[in-house]
Amino acid sequence: MNESVDIDGPEPINEEKLSELVETSLVDLGATVHAALAVIGDELGLYETLDDEGPLTSSELAEKTETVERYVREWLRSQAAGGYVTYDAETDRYYLTPEQAHILANEESPVFMPGAFQLVGSVAKIGPELQEAFRTGEGIGWHEHDEDVFHGTERFFGPSYGAFLLDWIGALDGVDARLKSGGRIVDVGCGHGAPTIRIAEAYPNSTVVGIDYHKESIEVARERAETAGVADRVRFEVATAREYTGSDYDLVTMFNCYHDMGDPVGVAAHVRETLSENGAWMIVEPYADDRVENNLTPFGRLGYAISTLACTPNSLSQDVGYGLGAQACEDRTREVVTGGGFTRFRRAAETPTSLVFEAKL
Incomplete structure (x- = not known):
């Protein structure tokens, strides 16, 4: 039976539920501080070194990363308490399990979290x-x-695009074959x-244009294309979603950005004109989900928080x-897309964290 007591108010307080909420708050407080320490572990190469050379004592990890042992010792204990690093009490050493390494040290992993x-640390x-x-x-x-928001976004979403992008395009009606023979993509x-560079790598017969209104991001994208060796078939331009140039595109893509746009209906209308x-x-x-409670x-x-x-x-x-929001759901997305003149809209694919929609004229 749940007991309740009065705490400075007319309605009784359920002690069990109060205790649960306090515990939740403590978890959140720890997670808030942990996020900053995870960034430090990533930038100083602590996770990477543990993966490459662990198990290690705090002194050994500090020596290999050219850091100070006293800081590293406290960092390791915090990571072990949070389940991000594994501690062997008998040897006083720390290491990463394969699962921990997949999340924290493998930058190509689709679930890479640093x-x-x-x-999130920068956006706040x-x-x-x-x-x-x-x-x-x-x-x-x-x-x-x-x-750091822009770099964090790239490192957060980039690996999942590498893992799922070709499957997503393959789920579209006839697009994969068209791009293999030579298509136009924006x-x-x-x-x-x-994702722009990944598409260019996958479809060497196609031409790809990447557009963004943020000039500094476009400059980085051009550097990334040069490094990847695809600068000859991918072009990056500064433009908005309502004003980018070109026409007769076989594929228009938007990755986790449509909900950020001020005029999603107007953007949809412009996409329709360029397809x-x-x-x-x-x-x-x-x-x-379409229902908030879900x-x-x-x-x-x-x-909702990042939104x-x-x-x-x-x-x-x-x-x-418009303020569509990052948890826009399928129904609201369909509403704004069809409001821009599209007549066909469907869910083409999904993952536990992504919905992939296809819109056609």
Whole structure:
């Protein structure tokens, strides 16, 4: 039986539920601090060294990473307490299990997480501006964020694009064959160009254009293309989603950015004008159910939280300020896409964290 007591209020407090909420708060407090320490572990090569050379004592890890043992010792204990590092009490050594390494040390893994920690730690730096925006309703543009937000976004999403992108394109109606023979592709909201470059690598007979309104991201994307050896068939341009140039594209892609746009209906109308007759628009969005109560999950919390910090403020900073939000769901996405003139819209693929939509004329 649950007991309750009065605590300075007319309604009784359920002690068991109160205790559960306090425990949840403690977990969240630890996670908040842990995010900053995970970024340190990533940037100083602590995870990578543990994976390559562990098990190690704190002194051995400090020596190999040219860091100070006393800091490393405390860091290791915090990581072990959080389950990110494994501790062997008999030898006083620390190591990564294969699963821990897959998440923390393998940058090609589709579940690589340090980029996500880098992203969320940096995006929260706009706290004072966001508080003011809550009062005024003004927006905060993507370009106003700390530089680490852009790099964290690339490192967070890039590996999953590498793992799933070709399957997603393969789920579209006839697009894969068209691109293999030579097609025209535009990746809208390309950021640092991770999916754009992956598409260029997979379809060497096609031409690819990546566009983003953020000039600094486009400059990085051009460097990435040179490094990847695909600069001869992928071009990056500064443009908005409502104004990019070109026509008769066989494929228009948008990866986790459509919900950030101020005028998604106007963007849909522009995409419609630039598609070829049999072209397809692929929209990748964070996984979300049409019912809010079904999104009250750990992933849903992450989605709503990042949407509050970055996605919705970015949309509200632009013309129209639709504020679609990162947990937009299939029904709302269909509504704005068909509002822009598309007549066919379907869910083509999905993962536990992504929804992949296909829109056609």
